[in-house]
Amino acid sequence: MEPENDPAASSIFQKIAQAVFGSPKLIKDPHLFHKMSLIPILAWVGLGADGLSSSAYGPEEAFRALGQHTYLAILLGLATAVTVFIISYAYSRIIEHFPHGGGGYIVATHMLGEKAGVVSGSALLVDYVLTITVSIAACVDAMFSYIPHQFHQYKVPFTCFLAVVLIVLNIRGVKESISILAPIFAIFVVTHILMLLDGIFTHTDRFAPLARDFQSGLHHDLSTIGFFGILLLFMRAYSLGGGTYTGIEAVSNGLQIMREPRVQTGKRTMVYMATSLAFTAGVLFLCYSLIGIRPVEGKTLNAVLADGLFSDWPMGHAIAFITIFSEGALLLVAAQTGFVDGPRVMANMAVDSWFPHRFAALSVRLTMRNGIMLMGTAAIALLLYTRGSVDALIVMYSINVFVTFSLSQLGMSRFFIQRRREDPKWLQHLSVHLVGLVICATILVITTVEKFAEGGWLTLLITSVVIALCYLIKGHYTRVRQGIAQLDETLLDFPITRPYNDAPLNRNDTTAIQLVSGYSGFGVHTLLSILTTFPKTYKNVVFVSVAVVDSGSFKGAEEVEALEASVKAGLEKYVDLARRLGFAADYRMEVATDVVETVTGICKQVHEEYPRSVVFTGQLTFRLEKFYHRMLHNETAFAIQRRLQWDGLTTVILPIRMRS
Structure with a gap:
């Protein structure tokens, strides 16, 4: 008897698979949806971690882009916090008016047409693959900040290992994977609140010198490069820090897994995420300026900040290590968003026949196993291709995020223009989406032009290939449906x-x-x-x-x-x-x-x-x-x-x- 047909061997394989991936769930369990859905706190952990974790690399990219003009970091922090709230508010409106999830793909499809929808959906899919790769790569960078340099050659294999672990966790189930990773989120929040508050309240004597530095730096630059030069410098740094806003759309895309009432749960989760991200990113810029942080080879700016702030504490080195380790671990939690939302976008596109229909299927654990496997495999391929370079990945990441952001804001602007006779607050909502559209389109254009040769071309190429494949798949399904329609008419x-x-x-x-x-x-x-x-x-x-x-x-x-x-x-x-x-x-x-x-x-x-x-x-x-x-x-x-x-x-x- 062949091994593949051996009942005993098959039974052993099933037991191993069940131990790894979990036992099946009962569709007719009356409490199933309640058990699998997420309350706001868990949704903040599972979906908001992507946004909050971007404070590990977004502010750093923007701060580095300032070069010697670091006095602008204060304005940059303020602009970043305001932008977080504007984009978050805009996505809260999407949650309210598109309560079945799907985020940017659904908005673009319904409001701008299926062509805009497939562009938005394809950009989102590539974006979520990059969410996984950027998060894992930045996680490993943070963790290896405290590991001797000779061991850095093992970074790439370790990133691939973490990707495999997340694939297994997510096939087991969303809530299960988030529950396992929730303590990491809690440690991050506690340690970073300590670090940021310490940075502010133990350096209050530096506020006056910082104000003088700002005034003298501004005066010097006005006399040398002029106001227009300062504006260009600021906008470049602001745009290259666009990675800070990645993940804000995750809540609206993953609305299906929210606890009822979903809209209220989603909007509350959005408030948690926006507040935590705006506070963390904004205060980080302030701390960089107050303490005069400068890059150190082999370490992230946040690691340099933690070392400087906790050096006078009892067991300060250990606390700094835990702070940055939790930051790296949170980035691993943030990779969850790619595995949670990516397969859902893929499933929505599969239902609309842009993707193979099998990607809309659920496993016995009621997870989108096919989508999870594809997202994980693509992430591993990109990690190997870029050798886990956060600098290369973040450029690719930001471009696709703002393609979707821009289309979403354009779609919602059209939505409120159409509702102007029935919604008394349509002008208020429209103004927010128009401001969001201008911000997102500006960041998209500047990032694409500035970083086109450094990896921007690759993300545009990959997204274009995905779009082309979607059209080929849709065309095939359309021809098949026409054939079946002829059978229907006849029989x-x-x-x-x-x-x-x-x-x-x-x-x-x-x-x-x-x-x-x-x-x-x-x-x-x-x-x-x-x-x-x-x-x-x-x-x-x-x-x-x-x-x-x-x-x-x-x-x-x-x-x-x-x-x-x-x-x-x-x-x-x-x-x-x-x-x-x-x-x-x-x-x-x-x-x-x-x-x-x-x-x-x-x-x-x-x-x-x-x-x-x-x-x-x-x-x-x-x-x-x-x-x-x-x-x-x-x-x-x-x-x-x-x-x-x-x-x-x-x-x-x-x-x-x-x-x-």
């Missing part, structure tokens, strides 16, 4: 002259078990193929279907119930059609995420009831089979056939021809 309403058969099913009669999805020409074609291929062979027909819970329907108990009702209604139509064709007919169904496993179990039960039964299913067949067909169309029929035939049930696949 869903054809005349039947036979007498209606209302007799119950006979256990000893020959039975055709037909696997179906929704009521469509595809399923009717399969039924008629059974009639014509095996005339007068079968007396009974039992239709089997699974109400597949994917990311599109996994939004709440009501959506799952609606899905179940829809599938049941379709099955009843199939039974009615079969009885009008002269068969005795019935149906079986279940709600699940795994079609193959569930269908196999149902077919075994039906076969026990009707021993003289054969399983039939349809499968799309193309005239010229191409390499991408298996990726775009699930090979579910063949997987079911292999399982059932191994269990001794005859299974026949009937081809449904397509020209695409």
Whole structure:
């Protein structure tokens, strides 16, 4: 017996997989959505960590860009805090008016059209891959700040190892992974509050000299480079610190995992994130200026700051180490956002046929395993390509973030213009989104021009390739849908002259078990193929279907119930059609995420009831089979056939021809 068919080996493999990834979750558990959803504090940890952790690299990039003109850091800190609140407020409006999540992709699609939507969605996907890579790379940089230089050669392997750990954690489940990482978040918050407050209150005597330095620096620059030169210098530093704002959109994208009432939970989470990020980033700039921080090779600016501030404390070196270690660890938590929101954006695009439909599927743990695996694999590839360089990654990261930000602000501006007659506060909301649009577009243009040769070209190339692939995938699905629509037009309403058969099913009669999805020409074609291929062979027909819970329907108990009702209604139509064709007919169904496993179990039960039964299913067949067909169309029929035939049930696949 081959090992792959050995039940014992299979059982051992399943036990190992369950130990690593967790046990399945019950779809019909009435408390399932409550158990899996996040309260504001946990949402702040899981989604807000991305925004808060950007204070580890965003302010540093901006401060370094000032060069010798560090007196501008005070204004830069103020501008950064104000920008955080403007963008956060704008995304709070998105949460309010688009409460089912999806963020920038949904806003751009609904308000600017599907072309803008696919650009926004593709930029978001690349952005979330970069969220993972930047966060992990910056995490390792922070941790290795206190490790001897000779060990820095192991940075890249360590980043890849951390990416694999996060893949496993997220396949287990979002809430589980966040709960494990929550203590790291708490340590970061406590240690950084201590560091920042210490930086302010133990250096109050430096405020007056700092004001004089600002005045003299401004006077000197006005006489040398002029006001316009100072403005350009400031805008360059402000734009290159755009990484500070990355992650603000995460809450609106991940709204599906929020505890009810979702809108209030999402908006409260946004307040937590905006306040914490604005305070941390703004005060960091102030501390850099007060203490006169200068770069040290092999260390981040925050590590230099922590060493300087805690040097006089008892066990100060240990406290500084814990502070920066927690910063690095928080960056690892921030990588969660890529694994939480990236697969959700991918699933939304899959539902709209921009991505292979399999990326909308949920695993038995109710996680988007396919999306998680793709995001993690792409992140590892980028980490290897860039050798874990934060400088290279942050440029790529910021550009895509602000593509999505700009489209979102433009979409929301149009939204409030359209609502000007029904919303008395439309002008107030519109003004915020217009300001946000100007800010985001400005940062996007400056960052792209300034850093185009240093990696900006690569992120634009990758995003363009993703967009092109999306159009190819959408075109294929459109052609397939047109073919299926022709079947629907031909077969869903054809005349039947036979007498209606209302007799119950006979256990000893020959039975055709037909696997179906929704009521469509595809399923009717399969039924008629059974009639014509095996005339007068079968007396009974039992239709089997699974109400597949994917990311599109996994939004709440009501959506799952609606899905179940829809599938049941379709099955009843199939039974009615079969009885009008002269068969005795019935149906079986279940709600699940795994079609193959569930269908196999149902077919075994039906076969026990009707021993003289054969399983039939349809499968799309193309005239010229191409390499991408298996990726775009699930090979579910063949997987079911292999399982059932191994269990001794005859299974026949009937081809449904397509020209695409």
